[in-house]
Amino acid sequence: MDQPKNYFHLHLISDSTGETLMAAGRAASAQFQDAQVLEHVYPLIRNRKQLGAVLDAIDGAPGIVLYTIVDQDLSSMIDTRCREMGVPSVSVLEPIMTVFQSYLGAPSRRRVGAQHVMNAEYFRRIDALNYTMDHDDGQIITDYEEADVVLVGISRTSKTPTSIYLANRGVKTANFPIVPGNPLPPALDQARKPLIVGLIASTERIAQVRLNRMLGNAQGYNSEIYTDRATIAEELKHARSLCLRRNWPMIDVTRKSIEETAAAILALRGKAR
Numbered sequence: 001m002d003q004p005k006n007y008f009h010l011h012l013i014s015d016s017t018g019e020t021l022m023a024a025g026r027a028a029s030a031q032f033q034d035a036q037v038l039e040h041v042y043p044l045i046r047n048r049k050q051l052g053a054v055l056d057a058i059d060g061a062p063g064i065v066l067y068t069i070v071d072q073d074l075s076s077m078i079d080t081r082c083r084e085m086g087v088p089s090v091s092v093l094e095p096i097m098t099v100f101q102s103y104l105g106a107p108s109r110r111r112v113g114a115q116h117v118m119n120a121e122y123f124r125r126i127d128a129l130n131y132t133m134d135h136d137d138g139q140i141i142t143d144y145e146e147a148d149v150v151l152v153g154i155s156r157t158s159k160t161p162t163s164i165y166l167a168n169r170g171v172k173t174a175n176f177p178i179v180p181g182n183p184l185p186p187a188l189d190q191a192r193k194p195l196i197v198g199l200i201a202s203t204e205r206i207a208q209v210r211l212n213r214m215l216g217n218a219q220g221y222n223s224e225i226y227t228d229r230a231t232i233a234e235e236l237k238h239a240r241s242l243c244l245r246r247n248w249p250m251i252d253v254t255r256k257s258i259e260e261t262a263a264a265i266l267a268l269r270g271k272a273r
Helices: 019-029 048-060 072-085 094-104 120-134 159-168 186-190 203-215 229-246 258-272
Strands: 006-014 035-042 063-068 089-091 149-153 173-177 195-200 250-252
Touching: 006 019, 006 048, 019 035, 019 063, 035 048, 048 072, 063 072, 072 089, 120 159, 120 173, 149 159, 149 229, 149 258, 159 173, 159 258, 195 229, 195 258, 203 229, 250 258
Parallel strands: 006 035, 006 063, 063 089, 149 173, 149 195, 195 250
Antiparallel strands: none
């Protein structure tokens, strides 16, 4: 019989969206597999009344408190109440801001939500997302020269989620499915600006993902052919051959998360510049 895991409460208090905190909290809690985290997220906390209600909730379910609050009065309120409750609290950004201030010789502006300002970088990401959604799975095949990255691969090699992740980083990303017997569009073969990357995986991995898709009642697929390992092996062989002939780099996504695949692509892009 499996032993029940220990659990703990993780309270994340932010004066913005909480994305930074969630990333930090999940990265840390992932290192403790024997403890199950119960995550509580409190975004857009910007005054004492809101914070008071949050701290009351923490008092009812004590645990680790992480926060990104730039208002020093509210930060002090968190630290004081947490000490009174006997729970640990950590200001995630404060040590980093202290280093920045020391190195740059200037104090921070302590502006709430500064990372979400609608500047040129913000609109670049929106433009990239629009391009990526329009060019998902070969929907538009005539303007690949506008892309920063084009991903190619057989079905179920995580082309779409990887494309969207890259677009969120401001990278215009198209993707096109490799299907034996179907030629690549001329615009893709002629493209010179984008980095074109082939995504591959093990036969077993593709078969398992495709089987899960079939169990999810996917439409438009012949299940016997779609999940047949010999057929998948031939598809992968064709994809590898296609990429090798064109000198396109390949990334094996078998044991990679979307984030790891995207990081590998960005590294390749940096080398290609």
